[in-house]
Amino acid sequence: MPLFGPKRVCAHCGREVRRHRDTADYLCPFCRQPGPWASLEQSEAFEAEQLARARYEEMLSAMSAGTIPARKSLLDEVSAAAGYAGEQLARMNEDAWASSVSAAVADDIVTAEEYARIEALTLALGLDWTEVSRTRAELADHVAVAAINGGLLPEVEPIVLIPKVGEIVRLEVQATLMKLVPIRQYQAGYQGFSFPIGKTGIRYRVGGVRGKSVVIGTEFQAADVGTLCVSSERAVFVGRAKTLELPYAKLVSLTVYGDAVQFHQSNRQTAPLFRVPKPDIVAALINALADPAGPRTQKS
Ligand SMILES: [Zn+2]
Numbered sequence: 001m002p003l004f005g006p007k008r009v010c011a012h013c014g015r016e017v018r019r020h021r022d023t024a025d026y027l028c029p030f031c032r033q034p035g036p037w038a039s040l041e042q043s044e045a046f047e048a049e050q051l052a053r054a055r056y057e058e059m060l061s062a063m064s065a066g067t068i069p070a071r072k073s074l075l076d077e078v079s080a081a082a083g084y085a086g087e088q089l090a091r092m093n094e095d096a097w098a099s100s101v102s103a104a105v106a107d108d109i110v111t112a113e114e115y116a117r118i119e120a121l122t123l124a125l126g127l128d129w130t131e132v133s134r135t136r137a138e139l140a141d142h143v144a145v146a147a148i149n150g151g152l153l154p155e156v157e158p159i160v161l162i163p164k165v166g167e168i169v170r171l172e173v174q175a176t177l178m179k180l181v182p183i184r185q186y187q188a189g190y191q192g193f194s195f196p197i198g199k200t201g202i203r204y205r206v207g208g209v210r211g212k213s214v215v216i217g218t219e220f221q222a223a224d225v226g227t228l229c230v231s232s233e234r235a236v237f238v239g240r241a242k243t244l245e246l247p248y249a250k251l252v253s254l255t256v257y258g259d260a261v262q263f264h265q266s267n268r269q270t271a272p273l274f275r276v277p278k279p280d281i282v283a284a285l286i287n288a289l290a291d292p293a294g295p296r297t298q299k300s
Contacts, residue, residue, distance in 0.1 A: 163231060177272060179221060246265055
């Protein structure tokens with residue numbers, strides 16, 4: 001075979017294409033369509049794959065809009081015929097999931113019906129909830145908050161809190177009780193001085209000003225670590241050093257920070273602040289439980 005093979009014109013883009021050494025490489029290098037050297041079988045396989053891809057993308061966009069195919073196997077058949085690389089397929093599926101779920105949580109309320117649809121969608125796309133909770137953490141957290149807003153409250157087997165009769169434990173999370181402490185800084189008096197060793201003695205400086213520590217502000221520091229338990233009636237912090245009971249009946253307001261929640265209770269002068277994982281979810285749950293009208297179950 002000569003170094004430079006013969007050329008033919010590509011039917012799709014009209015450019016001259018040299019025959020490739022590897023017959024499996026039949027796509028035109030210019031337009032990525034089957035080139036002039038492709039066999040009939042290769043061209044047909046390419047067409048079939050393109051059709052399957054178009055069909056798969058249609059199915060995904062229907063799923064994004066809320067239509068879940070009757071059988072999951074249909075989706076699998078079409079995706080197999082489409083011949084996507086595994087990584088590309090996973091990304092497409094996850095994008096379709098995210099766009100459908102984003103629409104469901106846009107109003108911050110996920111009803112039981114919507115929640116069931118999200119679960120069916122997750123299953124149909126072959127996604128694992130634990131996995132998407134990691135890769136799309138923000139969206140998964142948004143679902144958790146919106147589901148609580150919609151009245152879907154979690155229930156856990158209590159490990160730390162001993163519930164009273166009729167009390168339901170909804171959540172137990174690791175928490176750090178924070179306290180405001182002054183930040184002190186050493187403020188020097190005289191500047192230091194240096195001297196050669198052995199040549200002279202150290203002179204005592206009469207009237208020398210010693211450095212002192214001064215308050216330059218305040219910051220939160222960990223005061224105790226433990227578990228924040230959220231039940232149907234109260235939040236309870238069970239720490240190594242102390243226990244704080246925060247009944248919803250005395251809860252005036254709640255402040256949510258990026259990494260903490262703070263309880264303002266009518267029976268306490270200071271507002272206890274707890275550093276917790278996912279403060280939005282903790283706050284949504286307490287808000288739903290403390291609301292005298294009860295958690296919302298209907299979209300308003
Ligand atoms: Zn071409």
